[in-house]
Structures are given as C-alpha cells and as structure tokens.
Amino acid sequence: MSTQPFSPDDPQLTAYALGELEAAERAAVEARLRDDPAARAAVEAIRATARQLETALAAEPLPEVAPVRVAPRRSLGRILRLPQFYYATATLAAACLVVLVAVRGPEANRLAVAPPVEPAVLAEETAVMAKRERAEPAPAPAPAALARPAEAPQLQEISAAAVVRENEARAAGARAKRAQIAEFKVDAEKDHATLLGNAGSAARIGMKAQRAPVAYGTKATFGLVADPGMNTETYAYQAETGFVEAAQNPLSTFAIDVDTASYANVRRFLNQGRLPPADAVRIEELLNYFPYRYTPPAGSDPVGITLEVAAAPWAPDRRLVRVGLKGREVTTGERPAANLVFLLDVSGSMNHPNKLPLVQESLRLLVARLRPDDRVAIVTYAGSSGLALPSTPVVRAAEILAAVADLRPGGSTNGAMGIQLAYDIAKANFVTGGLNRVILCTDGDFNVGVTSEGDLVRLIEEKAKSGVFLTVLGFGMGNYKDATLERLADKGNGHYGYIDGKREAEKLLVAQVNGTLVTVAKDVKVQVEFNPARVAAYRLIGYENRRLAKEDFNNDAVDAGELGAGHTVTALYEIVPAGQVPPGGAAVDDLKYGRTETGAAPPAASDELLNVKVRFKAPAAEASERREFPLRDAGLGFAAASADFKFAAAVTSFGQLLRDSSYRGAATWADVTAWARAGLGDDAGGYRSEFLALVAQAAELNRANAQ
C-alpha cells in the first residue's frame, strides 16, 4: 500500500472529497490519507468550498416557468401539456382562462389527439404555436392541463390559486431535496470518520438507528455509558496564587469573568460519581454561577458595586472581602433587536443525548424567548461547514424550529471554517446598535482543520473587532476541550457557559436570556488598592487566568471581561490584617527607599481597608470610564455577615476543598454545608439548594476515595 503523500494538485483528492471514487479507489485513498494530515486538511477544505458553491449556486434564481400537468391518454401514450399550447389556444378562444374550453376547442383537440405514432407532427406544431404565442403579450401564467376529453371537466376546477399552491409545493420540494442531499453528505462523512479510525467519532457514532430523532432523547437506546477510564478532556493548568504583601504590591488588578461553565462542569462530574480534576475547578466561575442580590447601578451607569468585609470562616483571624459587581438590568422589551448566528458543531462527536439533542432543546428554549424582530441564523460545521438556516426573523419561528429539528450529527470537526462563515453571516445581517452575536455550541473538539488553536484564537480576536460578540456554550463530555472554549470566549468579547442539561439551558437561555445576550459593559476591569496600614497581605481567590498587570488597568487597549445585563460578578479577597505574619513568612525584604513600590508617600493614616476602582466601556465605546469605591472594615464576625456573603464563602471553600488547595484552612465539608445553609436566603431558582446536594455528594466521594 502506498504511503506517498498526496500532491495538492492531485485531482484524485478532489474526486475523493466529492465522493466520486469507486469503492476500491476510495479505500486506497483513505489508506493514504491516514498518514497524510495535510491531504486530510485539503479534503476538508475542498468539501467546505463545495458546500459554499452548492449554497451559492442553489441561491441562483430559477427562471420563471409555468407549471405543467401530464395526464394519461388511454393506452396510446402520454400527453404533455405545456403552457404555450394553452396560451395559443386561449388567444384564439378569446382569452378564456378555463382549461376545459381549450380542451374542447378544435385547435386543442387537434393537439391533444395528435397520435403518438407521428410524434414529429406534435413537436413541429408545438414550435409554431409557441412562436405565435410569444408575439402576443404574455398572459398571466395559468395552469395548463390536458387529459382525455372525458376527464377534462374535472380540470375545470383549476384556478390561479392552484398555480400558487403548485409553485409553493415545488419550492418546498426543492428545499426537501436539498436537505436530502445534505443528509447523504452527512452520512458519507460519518462513514469517512469511521474509516479514518477517528476513535472518538467512531465510538460515538454507533448504530445507524441513532440518527432517528426519536432515539435522541432516550439514553437507553444508545448503550453508551461514560467510561471514566476513557477520557480526553483537557483543562489548562491553574496555578494557585498565594498571598501578596500589601506593602510591596498594594495593587491587585484583574479582569472580570462572568463565565459559569466550571460550576456546571463540576456538577456533571459529581453527579457521575467522580471528583473533578483540580484544574476543572475555577473558583471564580463557581462563585459567579449564583445570582446575588447586589445593589443595582446608580443612575445610568451600567455597573454597580457592592463591598462587604467580615471574618474568613476557614481562618477566623483573617478577613474576607467580597467585591460584587452588578450589570444594569435590561428587559426584553428594552433591549435592542438581536442578530444571532448559531454556530453549531454537528460533528460525529456531538452524537450523544447530552450534546446535539441538548443543543436543539436549548435552541428551542431560546427561540421562544426572543422577540419577533430578532433574527436567527444557523451555521453548522462538521467535515464541511454550511448554512443550515439563513438569517431569519423570529416572526418566522416555524422555519427556525424546522431547521433546528433537521440537524443531524456526522463527520469530523472543522471549527475554524465554521467560525469564519458564522461571523460572515453575522456581519452581513449586522444590526447597528443591536445585539450582534455568534453563539458557538460545541464540545470543543477542534481536531480537524487547517487551523491550529493559536490561529483559531487569533481569528476570533480579529473578528471580535467587527462588533460581533461571541457566546460559547459547551456541551457534553468525554472529549470536552474546556481550555480552548474558555480562551475563545475570552478573546471573542464573550461569555462562556457549560450546559449539562435542560435545567442549565433554562438558566442561561430563559431565566438569564438578556444577560446572555445583552452586554451592558465591556472590558470591565477591577483594581483594588490595599492600605498597607491595615493590610499585611492579601490573596485574590480564583481569577488565576484573569489577572492583569497594574498598568493594564488604565490601558484601554487591554481586553478584559464583558458584563451582561443583570449579571453579577463576585470576587473574594482573603486578607491578613496588619500586625499578623502572612503565611509563608515575609519573603521579601522591606524596601530601602520607600514604603511602596511606586515610591509614593504612605497614605496619611487612612482608616480605609482598601479602595476599589472599576473601569468599563459602554458596549460600543472605545474609551473607558472609571468609578471608585472605598471600604472600611467594621470588624464584623462571619456570623454577622449577609446571607450572600456566607453563601459566597461556602462556595469558595467548596472550590478550595475540591482543588485540595493549601489555603483551604480549617474548613471541612460539614462546615461548607453549614455556611451554605446559613446563606441560603430565599434561593430563587433553587440553585443554592442544589449546591447543598453537590457538597454532600463531594463529601461522600471524598470519604470513599480516602478509604
């Protein structure tokens, strides 16, 4: 078997990509492709181009043609009735529009009875008649029908309305046909994935019967159980940052993060009876999963801020500071019209009840929450990328839902190509002043394609400048690429959520739909200045991959997090009060020339604990605005703190225990439960009660692991 790499100029590659090879040749090409990633990429690119050509050419208008009926004519043969016959006779018969007249008229009879044994006569006469007809002003297209004279009266009923119906039927037929063709392709690509030995896809593809929509919802039909042993999920390493001395580094700067994916992902692990890997636990995302009752912004500001300080429950001699941001609430009626482009991964790896069917369910939920003047388009990507639904106003929801129902998984993934197309569609339908957003739904398995992850991120970064925002919704498990998705959302001015079930879909796409869609402020950065007179050392909990250099705070060119309408963002600082020795001891010598790094004079005995500065930009603005909020410490104990504060502390402690953090202090699983209970509040949505169940589950798993 030849393993020589393909030349890009080999027409066989194109023939293979387009499914033009015979089985034997196809097998030979596939064998060669196995060791030829460049050629595989070329095949994907050819398919993508083919798909684009098909889409563009399908849009080329068809010429106007009048509908025609064919009717049997005894045993003699067939008669085809062309509109031109009718026009001609109709002219002679004083423009009568009833077919029956044409059939009964002498001329018509001559045509109709033209014996099939002498077909040439018919053809010639046709030409003559047709020519004559064109000399006349063309009448409105009328139905033309012909049958045995005995049957003719029945045709009298045909009216202009029938023509319209017929035209519609034809258009529908053409659509159905295209859909069918697309399906063949999907099949072929699925086979291809299997043959290529793509273990991930092959394992998930399973029986053909799975493609039947009815099988999607039922786990049992899949016989596919998550195998804890086989797992290719990836998570970026999260280094935990330690305490920083306030005297040396009084400034702590970070970009906000409204992502919630980590919580849903952790929940998925625990519900499956596994402890999540430490790097899958991002404490800020656990914290931000829950809504908190923060003060709404004052006036027309898009961002409000709430500060609170009390004892840290896991280390009572330390202080815990909560910085809470809240985006302005926007109702569905108030928000601008939305132009949404869904970019759906329909690759073979999405063929799982927790993936594509859940995506479809989520889309249905979202469409129901949109306004009639919003627009939705659907771009799919698998082996080739395509437009499953052109941008369609929600007033035509039936079309959108039909396109959603038609989605089928198959093929391998070329995310880059799909992203490109999705942004193109979003740009083509750009709503000035509106919500222009690409919503990527995927398991993140970008394993095929010409684009490396770095290129993909750069592509997204570039596209984000066009004013189109990105939302990333992660689905599924097994080969979930968390790190890629988070980076994409981060670079694409976006928001990243993980949907592990219908409940989560409801939270993101129904209860918080405006937060998911409407960005009230972008590039939101927080800088906290600690007063060294009050603070010996501090530690920002979580936000490991969101930290900024202190200079970045005032640099508007530095990208930061976006805040959705009504979103709350919470950051916690653990503080070692002045006079205590920070854990790990004083690692740095005192400065010789100044108390602070910048050489500024020490603050004149301020009693403030810290000063929080927030910078944000209006969604379309280039320049940022700045707000400041000082905080004094009244020395409250943990028991006196607010319910939200207690709950946030519990969630943080939960995350630190899951990560087995060296800063988890004296906390135990029982403590976490107790603190969360104290912070339950009215628990709108039941999210906090669910958290309690997760803590119990984690405690149980931990106990089992320890034995």
Next chain:
Amino acid sequence: MANDQPTGKAAPDDADVGFLERTFKEQQAPLTRYAARLLGDADRARDVVQDVFLRLMRQDHAEVAGHAVEWLFTVCRHRALDLLRKEGRMKRFEEGEMERVTAPEARPGHAIEVAETQASVLELIGQLTPQQQEVVRLKFQNGFSYKEISRITDLSVTNVGFIIHTAVARLRTAMAAQRP
C-alpha cells in the same frame, strides 16, 4: 456521496404519468436555467426545454430509467448547441447575460438574506472559463456525478475530474483571499 446514489434528482417509477409530471415539475426550471446559460437567452431556452420534454415523452422509459435527468440535460445540451450552430454563433456567456438570465423575483427572501456571501461566490464562479462554469454548475448546482457530467458534455471522466479539481482549487484560493 456514494457512487450508486441516484444523483439525478428523479428516477422513473412505474406510473409513467406520475414520473413525467414529477420530472417535469422538478426539472423544468433547472433545465431552463442550464439552457439559458448555454444560449444566453431565456426565451429560446424555454423553447429548447419544451422540445426536450416532448422528446422525453416519446422516449421508451425503459431506456431512460435511472438516468432520466442526465438524459434531459444531455439532450438539452445537444439541442442548445445545435441551435447555436444553426445560427452560426457559438459564442456563449456574453457579457450581461447573467442579468438577463436571472429572475430576481424567483425566491426573494432567500436571495436577499444571504446575498453578501453568495453574491461574491457567484461573482468568482463567473470569472471561471465557460467550460469550467458549465461543469461546476452541473456538479454543484444540479448534483451530477463526474460520470454523468462526462456523458452530458462528451468530455472524458478524467477530464471532468480535472476541470472540477482546477476550478475548485481556483475558487478556494479566491474565496480565501476575499476574507478580511
């Protein structure tokens, strides 16, 4: 797409009438569009298509079974080229022809919505040679296989494969270059 897949859009069934009616309904417009491109004239294209269908009616169905659509395109092409030859003008794809052929009202909503992407793709297709355009359209618009295109156009299968390969490669490069 597997090779044994019926790439033609209709296969004859037992009921001749149903078959004719369906074939006509499905193929009249695509055939007219194809003929109009060859002839550069939508009116004469309609004449040719009418003639082609009359021939189909006279044809023994057993002979066209399974490849009726291919048969229609083949006959249509021959008729169109005959006509051009008779009139002594083999020049096709004249300037401005695209505008005359296209009927902007045919599928209004759809055309407008994806206009930006698709117009640019169509423009690029318009820059291919007439032969490349014809083959590309037969492949990607009408869904014919290489073999079917070979029979319709009297080109060898290898030749069709080469033309499509070259055209797709050229379009791929051009489309990539267009991206901002």
